[in-house]
Amino acid sequence: MFKTKRVIFFLFPGLALLLLFYAGPLLGGIRYSLLDGTFENRFVGLDNYRRLWGNPMFLQGLRNTLELSLIGAPLLWLLSFLMASALSGIHPFGTFARSAVLLPYLAPASAMVLIWQVLFDYGGPLNRLLAALGAERIEWLSSGAMRAPILVMFLWKNLGLCVLVFMAALRSVSPSLYESAELDGITWLRKTFSITLPLILPSAYLVFILSWINAFKIFREVYFISGAYPAESVYTLQHYMNNLYSGLNYQMVTSAAYSFAAIALALFGVLFFLQQRAANELNG
Amino acid sequence: MQASVRRLRGRHVPARLLLSLIAVLLLLPIAVTLLYAFFSPEEIRAYMGTRNRYTADSFMALRLIPETVSLMQFYRVLITDREILRYFINSVLYTAGILAGQLLALPALAYGLSCFRFRGRDALAFGIVLLMVLPFQVTMVPSVLTLRALNLLNTPWAIVLPMLSAPFFAFLLRQYMLGIPAEIIEAAQIDSAGPLKCFLRIVIPMSRPVLGTMAALSFAESWNLVEQPLTYLTSRSDLYPLSVAFGQLTRNMSGIEFAGAALFILPSLFVYLFFQEDIMEGIRVADLR
Structure with a gap:
């Protein structure tokens, strides 16, 4: 550990950019959401927020984004944990599977x-399969059913990275820890909750963050398939905000951003609290 | 020993089969895209034309192998019909700029926040975590405000500059550097190595896996920019990277899209093969604060 003022030389470029493009205007921009945006720029208090929360398109986008990420992120977390556990149970690792899974993350959505x-x-092909099984065909890309393909694309893209993070963590768990547990004949579920997950908690948390960040990007596939005005069931907050930008409506853009930030931080706060409590319990 | 390994392998046959199946399913979309790139433009256009038929019992044919293997799509993408190539070059420039900038700014920042002790260090690091978990829809807004004030909207800088201090990578690097044993740095200090020497001679070489991971993940992000160009380059669609432009170019299927897609995916393959091992090593989380 160094204790010197020269740390500033290392911090400066990165911190300056963070301040300039994120932290600074994030605080400074609150002003915009409280002005009326006309020539006089009068202070209007929470009027913009009131208008925003009365706007059905905003509510639709917000609800869809939250629903899609609250389904997508936990599902991704769970699937990648299960797959990583299965892969790590096999010695040596399933090398083919391992090298296959990450590629989708790198392939561009478009x-x-x-x-x-x-x-x-x-x-x-998918509907062909459904028909062969005797089921009704579904209009995947043009109706309310579009959420399913969108979630499939999300999982397809992000599964590999999350599996790799889990596997890197599982690899560091010593097999001897399981031996006595296996002698006692405990179930897989019990073993997972009382041995594996506590040991890999930091990585589990990192995967959660990755799923979380990427779940809010469920917009790209929708955009490429249905453009700027998709079906109601997949109209995301990003769609709403992009349309505001093209109208240069900075009052509403900032209001929407801060509203969403409050919701996201509240959600994250709860999760952070739970994770800290779990970590404290483990450390005694 | 040998026998037990064999028994272990034998026991996992169903799991192996299942996992290989999943792996194949994951690779299939990419593999099929590559295969379709070798169809002739007319053939693939005809095939894609059979989409969107909502009649009761007509299906698209299941095609994987072309009637004749053709390189015509690639020829047109690279030689005669250079529109895709033009945007491809935009993508290359953005990606190179972002990666170079990040490698200059972020390891130093992470080093400062992990191997130094000063007041407010942990608060700063926590601030980065907060920025990291804010959804993109939120963090995009402050970036736009700054870009607008600096008159950088609708210039290439709008894409590159905000990406340079990506909080997630700062977090990832810092987590890794926190795991570097303090004794190593202390030993160097005793040999009277200064912070800069320590950084260049010890911390950077030891962080190779996480730097590789960052390069691969950052490549994935920069090669696939969508939201940023749509918001920051509203009136300069000629500056779009291929990741956005491609979506628009494919609307009127001219038959060369799959070769374009294949060329677009190809660099990812190289990046992946190059950094594969680093990624397993590099994602190490020391502690959560």
């Missing part, structure tokens, strides 16, 4: 859209 359009077409 390059994959064509293939998704084929897969989820009304006459496409």
Whole structure:
């Protein structure tokens, strides 16, 4: 550990950029959300927020974004944990599976859209399978059913990275810890909750953050498939905000951002609290 | 020993099969995209034309193999019909700029926040965590306000500059550096190495895996910019990276899209192969504060 004022030279470029593009205007921008945006720029208090929360498109976008991420992120977390556990149970690791899973994370969304359009077409392979099983075909890409393909694309893209993070953590858990537990014949569930998860808590938390950050980006695929004005069931907050930007409506943009920030931070605060409590319990 | 390994392997056959199946399913969309790139433009256009038929019993044919293997799509993308290529070059420039900038700014920041002790250090680090968990829809707004004030909207800088201090990567690097044993740095201090020497000779070389991880993940992000160009470059669509422009170019299927997609995916493959091992090593989380 160094204790010197020269730390500022290392911190400066990164911190300056963080302050300039994120932290500074994040605080300074609150002003915008309280003005009326006309030539006189009068102070209007919470009027913008009141208008925003009365706007059905904002509410629709907010609800969809929250619903999609609250379904998508935990699902991703759970699936990647299960898959990583399965992969780590196999020695040596399933090398083929391991090298296959990360590639989707790197493939650009726009390059994959064509293939998704084929897969989820009304006459496409998926519906062919449904029909072969005797089920009703579904209009995946044009109706309220579009949420399912969007979630599939989200999971497809992000699964690999999350699996790798879990696997890196599982690899560091010594197998001897399980031996006595196995002698006692405890169940897999019990073993997972009382041995594995506590030991890999930091990584589990990191995967959660990754899923969380990426779940709010469930917009890209919707945008590439349905453009700026998609079906109501997949109209996200990002759509709403992009339309505000093109109208240069900074009052509403900032109000929307702060409203969403409050909700996201409240959610995150609860999770952070739970995670800290779990960590404290483990450390005695 | 050998026997027990074999028994272990034998026991996991169903799990292995299942996992291989999942791996194949995950790779399939990419593999099919690559295969379709070798169809002739006319053939693939005809095939894609069979989409969106809502009649009761017509299905799209299941096609994987072209009638004749053709490189015509690639020829047109690279030689005659250079529109995709133009945006591809935009993407390359953005990605290179972002990665270079991040490598200059972020390891130093993480080093300052992990190997130094000063008042407010942990508060600063927590501030970065808070910025990291804010959804993009929120953090985009302050960036726009600054970019507008600096008159940088609708210039390439609007894409590059805000990305340089990506809080997630600062967090990732710091977590890794916190795990570097203090004794190593103390030993260097006793040999009267200063902070800069320590940084360049010890911390950077030891952080190789996490730097590789950052490069790969940051590549994935920069190569796939969508929200930023749509918001920051509203009146300069000629500056769009391919990740946005491609979506628009494919609306009127001219038959060369799959070769474009294949070329677009290809750099990811290289990045992935190059950094594969680093990623397993580099994502190490020391502690959560």
